[in-house]
Amino acid sequence: MNQEIMVTQDAVDYTQHWWPSHKPAFMSLTNGGPQVRYLRAGHGPALVLLHSLRTQLDLFQRVIPKLVGRFTVYAFDYPGFGWSEIVPGADYQEPAMRTHVVNFIERLDLRDVTLVGESLGATLALTAAAVLRDRVKQVVAFNPYDYLPGVERANLLASLVVKSVRAPVIGPAFAAMESRSTLAGILKGGLHDPRNLPPDFIDELLKSGKRPGYSQLARAMYRALPSYVSARQGYTRIDAPVTLVYGDRDWSRPVEREANVKLIRNAKTIVLNDAGHIVSLDKPDDFARFVLDTQSTLCPAV
Known part of the structure; x- marks a missing residue:
């Protein structure tokens, strides 16, 4: 099935x-696959x-308007995330999620392609690039x-919630108890400035x-996080x-960052001051500037 719904x-x-002119x-x-x-x-x-x-594609609400003058920008909710279709019992291990990214690019x-990801999306951008090769x-x-424990480094609240959601007996109940205060508290742990x-x-x-089904997805996703470390x-x-x-306030540590540089042949690293884990919200101007600068480097003006 390849039709819009x-x-x-x-x-x-x-x-x-936040983007009134676009729907x-x-x-x-894939044919018969989940709708995203x-x-x-x-x-x-x-x-x-x-x-x-x-999160979902709206995470990039502050950067998309800054990029559309130079790019045709695509953003999507992974299957089950945001408003994409939830498939009961779906696989959220890294190989399955990477395949969704590959399918999205190949379907269109x-x-x-310039692949730009943040947090888990950054990992998927890297692993998908290894599969897509000359399309990227x-x-x-x-x-x-x-790296682990990942989001548990955000703050004490994040550590308690994630551990509870992953737990074998109490996990399903905790996953279904998400509140505004807990979600906001965890996300604020990813920002240099919570405002x-x-x-x-x-x-x-x-x-x-x-x-329906979102709490089961959340639990499956948290339990799948070790697969994103293996995917490195x-x-x-x-x-x-x-x-x-x-x-500079990201949860990752210098040794973890250096390990990535050693694995990637054509990599350069930039450290952004006064920024946390969620740069698209913390520093949207810098986020867009880095993307635009890399495009200019690859395609210099003549």
Whole structure:
């Protein structure tokens, strides 16, 4: 099945709040596969934005408007995330999630793609680039999520919640108990300045997270996080130039960052001052500037 389905009002309202002239659409990643919500905007070479754990394409609300003058920007909710279709019992290990990214790009037949990801999306950008090879022009990876315990380093609340959600007996109950205060508290742990978290974005995440089956997805995703660490070995197969951008307040440690540089042949590293794990919200101007600068480096003006 490769047809667009009717976009529900809930799947449209928030995105059109910050980008009124563009309406998300839905498509299947494979024949008969899950329907995913995606946004296309702008003109120029293809750029695909990959969002983080427990978010959706609206994470990039502050950077998409800054990029559409130079790129055709694509962003999508991974299957089950945001407003994309939830498939009961779906696999959220890294290989399965990487395949969704690959399918998205191949379904749209995108070439010379700039892959830009944040957190878990940065890890998927790197591993997908290793598979897509000559379809990828460059990768910009903001704070790759490829180490443990990951989000548990955000703050004490995040550590307690994630441990509880993953637990074998109490986990399902905790996953279903997500509240505005816990979600906001965890996300603020990813920001240098907690005031950079849009309150209405929290409301949107809670709304999409109330769908049937979402709590099971969240638990499966947290339990799958070790697979994203294992997937680092795939970085050695990346041919495209890679820019690794780390906030100086990111959860990763210097030794973990250095290990990534050693694995990626064509990598350079940038450290951004006064930035946490979620650069797209903390420092949207810098996020866009780094992406635009890498494009200018690869395609200098003549």
